[in-house]
Amino acid sequence: MNMDSKTFTEKYYIDRSKQNTVKWQRGRKLKALPLWVADMDFKDDERVIEKLEEFIRFGDYGYNNLPEDYYKVYNNYQLERNGITYKQEHIRFTRGAVDALHQLVCALTEKGDAILINTPLYPPFKGTISSTKRKVVESKMINENGHFVLNYKDIEKKIIRNKVKMLMLCSPHNPLGRVFSKAELEKLFALCKKNKVIIVADEVHGDIIMKGHSFTPALSLKKYQNNIISINAVSKTFSLAVYSHCHVVIPNNSLRKKFIAYQQSIHAGSVNAFNALASYYNFQYGKEWLDSVNELIYENYCYFKDKLSAYLKMCDLEGSYLLFVNLAPYCGEMSGADFLLEKCHLLVNPGESFDPDYRSWVRINLATSPANIRKAVKTILKQIKENSL
Ligand SMILES: Cc1ncc(COP(=O)(O)O)c(C=O)c1O
Numbered sequence: 183m184n185m186d187s188k189t190f191t192e193k194y195y196i197d198r199s200k201q202n203t204v205k206w207q208r209g210r211k212l213k214a215l216p217l218w219v220a221d222m223d224f225k226d227d228e229r230v231i232e233k234l235e236e237f238i239r240f241g242d243y244g245y246n247n248l249p250e251d252y253y254k255v256y257n258n259y260q261l262e263r264n265g266i267t268y269k270q271e272h273i274r275f276t277r278g279a280v281d282a283l284h285q286l287v288c289a290l291t292e293k294g295d296a297i298l299i300n301t302p303l304y305p306p307f308k309g310t311i312s313s314t315k316r317k318v319v320e321s322k323m324i325n326e327n328g329h330f331v332l333n334y335k336d337i338e339k340k341i342i343r344n345k346v347k348m349l350m351l352c353s354p355h356n357p358l359g360r361v362f363s364k365a366e367l368e369k370l371f372a373l374c375k376k377n378k379v380i381i382v383a384d385e386v387h388g389d390i391i392m393k394g395h396s397f398t399p400a401l402s403l404k405k406y407q408n409n410i411i412s413i414n415a416v417s418k419t420f421s422l423a424v425y426s427h428c429h430v431v432i433p434n435n436s437l438r439k440k441f442i443a444y445q446q447s448i449h450a451g452s453v454n455a456f457n458a459l460a461s462y463y464n465f466q467y468g469k470e471w472l473d474s475v476n477e478l479i480y481e482n483y484c485y486f487k488d489k490l491s492a493y494l495k496m497c498d499l500e501g502s503y504l505l506f507v508n509l510a511p512y513c514g515e516m517s518g519a520d521f522l523l524e525k526c527h528l529l530v531n532p533g534e535s536f537d538p539d540y541r542s543w544v545r546i547n548l549a550t551s552p553a554n555i556r557k558a559v560k561t562i563l564k565q566i567k568e569n570s571l
Pocket residue numbers: 220277278279280281304352356384386387415417423426427428
């Protein structure tokens with residue numbers, strides 16, 4: 183049974199404002215309500231906390247293996263939620279999704295190789311390509327009145343012109359909130375297969391899906407699985423950033439061998455068994471929590487949209503808890519993020535960090551209490567109305 187958002191908030195919302203959390207510490211410094219950084223203001227399910235407490239209290243902090251039924255428990259969760267299972271021998275581990283992106287680029291491409299991304303996009307994708315001295319090839323997504331779509335013609339033209347080796351896909355998409363349909367993915371994967379492009383799909387937002395949408399795991403399109411690598415984790419799902427733990431699923435034997443060889447060369451790939459426990463217990467006990475948090479995020483989104491869509495353009499939120507919103511024309515010469523900070527005391531992620539063309543846009547984190555979202559909406563509305571006088 184799902185909890186309604188009031189019950190969920192009463193039970194799980196935590197006051198992080200005095201803690202060393204990245205999100206709230208900066209908010210404190212800037213005297214602003216923090217709605218940036220992709221983590222949630224909710225604590226985990228009590229049973230998960232108890233299980234982790236048990237481990238800590240036992241005090242054995244030596245080298246540990248994964249629980250023997252780890253893969254079974256992981257696959258039960260994946261099957262129930264996403265209709266997919268992954269073969270144990272195809273799974274490798276990294277300390278996080280960005281670590282996975284970085285290791286995959288290093289293992290499977292050479293310096294100077296071209297890698298394509300669909301922008302605006304979560305900055306570490308581009309950062310990883312640049313810092314590893316690969317060539318960034320950007321294809322901008324097309325804004326169809328708040329619904330951003332892939333530009334297939336542009337993607338194919340750029341793949342051919344730049345001899346692209348890898349496409350890094352963010353699915354669901356951060357910051358555009360898109361949950362790509364099976365047909366959209368199929369069209370993209372066919373195009374990549376035809377041009378021998380490896381697809382790396384970062385799917386860490388795949389469990390936060392709004393009503394009316396369903397997530398298609400990249401590897402469920404079996405026909406293309408030799409070309410696809412899935413990065414999946416429940417770090418966003420249950421807000422487990424502190425327990426860096428991520429799965430990299432590589433069905434293609436030759437790509438997997440290369441990846442393993444790379445991991446061995448940098449002494450990476452051994453799993454951190456303590457970090458894995460937070461995922462392991464959430465796979466088992468997190469269902470009600472997760473269904474409830476999905477409901478709460480959807481309600482926060484509906485409230486925000488209902489109150490502000492007459493004034494502001496924003497993306498349709500299909501998945502994730504990150505809403506991309508355009509502050510033009512109210513922000514004038516200022517960036518959208520500066521406007522919200524200075525005039526509304528709200529701290530958000532600036533649109534230009536995802537793409538320089540999106541200066542008037544901001545990314546707003548909705549995974550907080552309805553009261554915080556109401557407060558944010560109230561201050562934005564007040565500013566908009568004053569600006570329009
Ligand atoms: C698409 C995407 N990938 C990766 C990450 C970061 O994941 P990790 O902390 O596991 O590196 C984020 C965080 O917001 C994200 O949105």
